[in-house]
Amino acid sequence: MVSDDLFADPPEDTQEEILQAAFEVLQEQGYSGLSIQRIANKVGLQKASIYYHYPDKDDLLLSFVDHILDRMESDLIRTADVSPKRQLEDILDSLLLDDRASTSAVEISPPSDNLLKVFIQIRAQATHNSDYQDRIAAIDERHEEHLAAIIQRGIDAGEFRDVNPNQVATALSTFILGSFSRRATGTPVSLEPVHKSMCSYLENSVYI
């Protein structure tokens, strides 16, 4: 099983190693299989040793979720010094297209399949856990604000019509979320048609 990393740099302390292990266990066993024992096995520690680094499981999971969501957010939100239209298309390209034949100005790498799967699982916990719900809601909100700002820039620059930025932003982020959910939970299907429809929406309803 090839599993990519939770951290940009290789984990330095044991705490980070533990979070990386949790990341892998969650991919393989799902949230209900995410036990201290399995995390410990993955790190190569006794399960009692986990309690030296984290006071309890809840605390460990909280740290873990924070890291995952931070990582996810950094993939979703990037500033770039290009035209609004170009920026919007770069975002959609990088998030929805699998092949990296990217003509993108800024190098935006899409969330990996593994990160997406974990993200979707954490999101699912938000259905019954209000702590998770708050964090997810916060991410959604910031993502939308980011998109709305781009659209507002486009309107100001005369590139976009006088649409409601928040409305379009909500639609875009909902669309992106749907694509992520598809990629993570269905059979691997090309999102190219989705991307095409999205572009034609922008062409015909948003751009001048």
Add this chain to the structure above:
Amino acid sequence: MVSDDLFADPPEDTQEEILQAAFEVLQEQGYSGLSIQRIANKVGLQKASIYYHYPDKDDLLLSFVDHILDRMESDLIRTADVSPKRQLEDILDSLLLDDRASTSAVEISPPSDNLLKVFIQIRAQATHNSDYQDRIAAIDERHEEHLAAIIQRGIDAGEFRDVNPNQVATALSTFILGSFSRRATGTPVSLEPVHKSMCSYLENSVYI
């Protein structure tokens, strides 16, 4: 806790009562809290009694998932004897708008919040369990075929442009999935802006 029913008619045999109980436990405790003990408590039985009705937990969960997905699919897929354009709009209205000020021709009730939450949780299991993955993929496919058929009818009837039905259908179903995920995992937010954007996409890119 007000929980709506998994079955249209009140459950008749104990087997159905058990599935209904599982439905409620899953809402309250999530997938990792879905234990035989809690299901038994909810039905008012000893946990050993569950094993009189189902051979083991796997089998119970399989039946449960089948029921949930059937129910979900029947909400997603409805035939109606109206114009393609009207049918498409009825579908979007019923799936995305919360208030029931519906001017819909056929009475389409949207999936309840509880059903959506459970659906999203089951979907999340598909990230690491191939049995679930297959079922989810099958649902997605039938949902898309349903939408594609409507679009094809629209093209034939001269109401729609000569778009690629499958491409548009994929986009629509992805969009709907995103809305569901939003409703189930974020803070309760109005999907009205999403609906508006979707309509303007159809107006400007699909309808004649």
Add this chain to the structure above:
DNA sequence: ACAAGACTAACAAACGTTCAGTCGGTAAAA
């Protein structure tokens, strides 16, 4: 009397958690 359906009781395994103890290394005291 018979079978359907629910019960009690017990099982091994896995769960999260605690705690006393061990080991290597570093810093202070002799």
Add this chain to the structure above:
DNA sequence: TTTTACCGACTGAACGTTTGTTAGTCTTGT
């Protein structure tokens, strides 16, 4: 320089609880 104390990191064993599951028994309607 040797001894002592300390400390961070980890181990091993045990705890009480919950998990899924089985076996056997009792109750109830036919």
